[in-house]
Amino acid sequence: MTTTTRQLPAHEWRTYFDAFTRKHLRPQAESAGIVTIQAVSLRIGDQVFAENARLLGISYDPHGKALEVQLEGDDHMVFTPSEVWVLEGDRDDVIATFELVRPDGIKEILHVRGGGPMERVRAAGGFR
Numbered sequence: 001m002t003t004t005t006r007q008l009p010a011h012e013w014r015t016y017f018d019a020f021t022r023k024h025l026r027p028q029a030e031s032a033g034i035v036t037i038q039a040v041s042l043r044i045g046d047q048v049f050a051e052n053a054r055l056l057g058i059s060y061d062p063h064g065k066a067l068e069v070q071l072e073g074d075d076h077m078v079f080t081p082s083e084v085w086v087l088e089g090d091r092d093d094v095i096a097t098f099e100l101v102r103p104d105g106i107k108e109i110l111h112v113r114g115g116g117p118m119e120r121v122r123a124a125g126g127f128r
Contacts, residue, residue: 005087013060013067013084021057024095024112033095034113037069037076041106049076055112058098067100069110078108 008016025033035055039047054072061068067084069076083101098110 005085008084008086010084014062016086017058017060017067020096021059024114025055025057035069035071036111037108039106039108041104044106049108050074058110078102 033055034052036051036053037049039049050071053074055069056072057070059068059070060066065080067078067081069078078100080103081100082103083099085099085101087097088095095112095114096110097112100108100110102108
């Protein structure tokens with residue numbers, strides 16, 4: 001499998017994330033993905049915001065300049081990201097990895113995996 005990391009131009013963020021959500025996360029509720037969200041920087045170290053959370057969608061609002069990661073039971077917002085990088089399909093179980101660079105230099109990494117019903121049970125530690 002060939003993979004490449006590429007920077008998404010800001011004018012493509014809304015269209016890209018809408019298409020990504022339609023293709024990988026919807027329209028069926030059972031097609032939600034699993035996401036781990038972490039922040040990385042020298043100043044704050046590594047922090048995990050969500051681990052193996054059910055991902056329902058990702059959207060970007062160009063007017064509010066906010067990227068919303070829609071999770072089951074919660075949402076995660078990244079305000080005024082300055083860069084978005086994407087690596088799609090870097091492993092068989094990984095749909096995509098996103099790197100969101102915030103204006104303060106902190107990088108938020110989203111690791112998105114497929115998440116059918118069996119994957120959710122496996123991600124929760126139900127199968128070995």
